[in-house]
Amino acid sequence: MHSENENSQARKVLVIGGSRGIGEAIVRRFAEQGDRVTFTYASSEEKAQTIAQQTQSQAIKLDVSDRDALIEAVAEAGALDVLVFNAGLLSAGDPLETAADEIEKLFIVNIHAPYFAAVEAAKEMNKGGRIIIIGSVNADRIPMKGLTAYGTSKAALQGVAKGLARDFGDREITVNVIQPGPTDTDMNPAEGPMNETMHSFMAIKRHAHASEVAGMVYWVAGPEASMVTGAALTIDGGFGA
Template sequence: MTLSNDAHWRGKTAMVIGGSRGIGAAIVAAFAEAGAQVRFTYAGSHDAARALAEKTGAAAVHADAADRTALLDAVKAAGPLDVFVYNAGVLVSGDPLALDADAVDRLIDVNLRGAYHASVEAARRMPEGGRIVAIGSVHGDTMPFDGLAAYAMSKSALQGMARGLARDFGPRGITVNVVQPGPTDTDMNPADGPLVQSMHDQMAIRRHGTAHEVASLVMYLASPPARGITGAMHTIDGGFGA
């Protein structure tokens, strides 16, 4: 099966929360190229969102994932969804004794609360056999660096969410999975950034992954052959956590 050009995707609807840049933009582009009708949200990257919408034909919706009302309104307005991807994420790092509490709360709001509430809202109108995918992190499983406790906590919590919702939505054939990238070349973690060597030293395949590689895994999990895969974590990290 060719995931990017299969007739299966024509007429299907997909929504990506946090889709204007990086991994989210690659997911939007992959589904749009395959023929799905795609909507995505963005918070601060207006120019990037507009450019992506023009390039792919996807609809861009402004909604801050930390604002539950705005986020759920955006999901409701999308109507029935065949595929729902939660990609919004915030990274806060530093000594936990010194981190700003409001910044940590926003991380939790975006990375976890938004993922739960938006996934549940999407499932309310999702047809039989729908797909929910949350973008987590290899740091949900392993944390070899200091200063990332809050981030790792939020990504580990996605695992419990996915396992629970997989049980709840399983009778309707809706699958719920988490994709866990390792170092991936994005604005948040560029392949030429200052911490590259320390990350690559932890990896079996010593290179950053690409957003396209992550998007391809998401598309597989949303495809018909993956209908029996649910409540599972799918790590794509070059062996970072091996």
């Protein structure tokens, strides 16, 4: 696999949650550019290994809700150039009826896990490294009922990025959140039952392609974005406008 990126040598990249949807597109984008990619998956080992073979990357099974296992996996990756945290849970429903355990796990996966992964990665990360967390436009706009916990978890990531950007700035490590709007994935297909409702909030009335989100991630990880840190960058077709 050859590199089209002439501005830097192959980088060491870890993608947490890289076996489907946006995560898979991110793995493929970095691998296509010649970077050395390791990614994690929660299930579907056969699919993960197929992606790994196709992209010449490494797949590791990981439950990100297990804090010790997550920290160990990041530590074993060694000195990274790029960490992308893409794993996440979606829970929607009446907060008066949703089980407390469900919401607690949502917060563990969507808030605690990216925080601990980012901190662990920074311990050995190379100077000028990149930490990128995949959030959601629902951090800024919740246009319908039932998304309080999910929106809260994604809004918290903005605080993580702003704080860690300052904590790691002396080493020129940037920390940013990418906030997609409706994106065509298995979890939110473009032809799904909610597409017309979601598109009604948007200026560009279609789902994003996962490759478009991956393109933004790749840019944030590159040299042209070296002064972008502590930011929440939205790619949502105007959903939050």
